[in-house]
Amino acid sequence: MRKVKKRKLSYKKTLRLLITLLIIVIVLINKNNLITLYQSKKTGYNFNTINVFHELGIYDDIKKEAYSTTLENIIVTEYYNPNYLTNYLDINYQEDKDFYENINKLITLGYTSKEINDIYKKLNHESIKILIDNDYLKDISNILDLSYFHEDNLKRYLTYNKEKKLNYENLITYVNANLDYKYYTNVIDIENPEDTSVIVNKYHKLASSFVPSDLETISDKCSRGVNRKMRHIAKVAFEEMCEAAKKDGITIYSGSAYRSYDYQLGLYNRYVAAYGFDEAETFSARAGYSEHQTGLATDILNARIDYISASDAEYTWLINNSYKYGFHLRYPKGKENITGYMYEEWHFRYLGTKIATELHNLDITYDEYVARNSNLK
Numbered sequence: 001m002r003k004v005k006k007r008k009l010s011y012k013k014t015l016r017l018l019i020t021l022l023i024i025v026i027v028l029i030n031k032n033n034l035i036t037l038y039q040s041k042k043t044g045y046n047f048n049t050i051n052v053f054h055e056l057g058i059y060d061d062i063k064k065e066a067y068s069t070t071l072e073n074i075i076v077t078e079y080y081n082p083n084y085l086t087n088y089l090d091i092n093y094q095e096d097k098d099f100y101e102n103i104n105k106l107i108t109l110g111y112t113s114k115e116i117n118d119i120y121k122k123l124n125h126e127s128i129k130i131l132i133d134n135d136y137l138k139d140i141s142n143i144l145d146l147s148y149f150h151e152d153n154l155k156r157y158l159t160y161n162k163e164k165k166l167n168y169e170n171l172i173t174y175v176n177a178n179l180d181y182k183y184y185t186n187v188i189d190i191e192n193p194e195d196t197s198v199i200v201n202k203y204h205k206l207a208s209s210f211v212p213s214d215l216e217t218i219s220d221k222c223s224r225g226v227n228r229k230m231r232h233i234a235k236v237a238f239e240e241m242c243e244a245a246k247k248d249g250i251t252i253y254s255g256s257a258y259r260s261y262d263y264q265l266g267l268y269n270r271y272v273a274a275y276g277f278d279e280a281e282t283f284s285a286r287a288g289y290s291e292h293q294t295g296l297a298t299d300i301l302n303a304r305i306d307y308i309s310a311s312d313a314e315y316t317w318l319i320n321n322s323y324k325y326g327f328h329l330r331y332p333k334g335k336e337n338i339t340g341y342m343y344e345e346w347h348f349r350y351l352g353t354k355i356a357t358e359l360h361n362l363d364i365t366y367d368e369y370v371a372r373n374s375n376l377k
C-alpha cells in the first residue's frame with residue numbers, strides 16, 4: 001500500500017516537472033514575441049508596428065509618447081521620414097488619400113504639428129493643396145481663427161503675403177477689401193444703394209441711374225442757404241450735429257452734399273483737366289464711385305467758409321463728436337492706401353451712430369470695417 005502511493009506521487013511530480021520544462025522551452029523560444037506582445041499592449045501600437053519600431057531602433061523614443069494613429073499608419077508606408085518622427089506623434093490622423101504626402105510637405109514648409117492639425121480642422125482638401133503650393137504662411141492658426149477669414153480667398157492671401165509685409169489681421173482685411181486688386185478692377189455693382197451702411201469705394205459702383213428717393217434740403221443755417229441735399233436720415237443727423245456744434249461755439253456748414261452721377265462726371269473730368277489724371281485720382285471719385293451720390297456724405301466748411309482742415313477747432317470738435325450723430329471721417333490720414341483717397345479732413349459720411357461709434361473706437365476706416373464684417377457688402 002505505502003509503496004504504491006509513493007510511486008503515484010512520484011509519477012505526478014514527474015509530469016509536473018515535464019510540463020514546467022515544456023513551458024520554459026516555449027517561453028524561451030517565444031521570448032521576443034512575448035515582449036513584443038507586452039509592448040504592444042502597453043503602447044497601443046499593433047504587434048507588427050512594435051517590430052518596425054525595434055528594427056528602426058526607435059521603440060525607446062515611442063514608448064514615452066501617447067499613441068499616434070498617424071505614426072502607426074505612416075511608418076509602414078514609403079512616406080515615413082525618420083526626421084519627422086516627432087511631428088507624426090502630434091499630428092492627428094485624417095482620412096485623406098493624400099494625407100501622408102500632404103503632412104510631409106506641410107512639415108517641410110515649416111508648419112508645426114499644431115498648425116497642421118488646425119489646417120486639417122479648418123480647410124478643405126483643395127485649400128490644403130493651395131497651401132502646399134505656396135510659402136509658409138506665418139500665423140496660420142491665428143488666421144484660421146479670424147471670423148473674417150474666407151477660405152475662398154486663400155490663394156489671394158498667400159499671393160498678397162509674398163508682396164506685402166503685413167501683420168496677419170491686416171493681410172486678411174486688405175485682401176477682403178480687394179486691395180490686392182488694382183483700383184477700379186473687379187468692380188462690384190452695388191445692389192443696396194439706399195442702405196445707410198452701403199459701401200461705395202473704388203471697388204463698389206453705384207448705377208448711373210441711381211438717385212436717392214428721399215433727398216431733402218439741409219436747413220439754411222447749416223448750409224448758408226445754399227441748396228445742399230442729403231437723404232432724410234443723414235440730413236436730420238447733420239442738422240442735429242450742426243446745432244450741437246453751435247452750442248459749443250463751433251460753426252460748421254455743409255459745403256457739398258448729394259451730387260448726381262452726371263454732376264460727378266463733370267467734376268471729375270474738370271479735375272483731370274486741371275490737375276492731370278494721376279493727381280485727380282487721389283482726391284476725386286470717378287462717376288458712380290462717389291459717396292456723394294448716395295446722399296449720405298457731406299464735405300464740411302468751417303466758420304470761415306473754407307473746407308475744414310486738421311488745424312481747425314471745427315475739425316477737433318468733429319473728430320471728438322461726429323460719431324455721436326452717426327458721422328465718420330471717411331478718408332483719414334495714414335489710410336490713403338486703404339481708402340484710395342488722400343487725407344480729406346472735410347469729407348464725412350453718415351453711417352448711423354452704431355457703426356460710426358464702432359469705427360471711432362476701433363480707429364479703422366469703413367473699408368476695413370466692411371472687410372471684417374462679411375454680412376456687410
Ligand SMILES: [Zn+2]
Pocket residue numbers: 292297298299346347348
Ligand atoms: Zn467729399
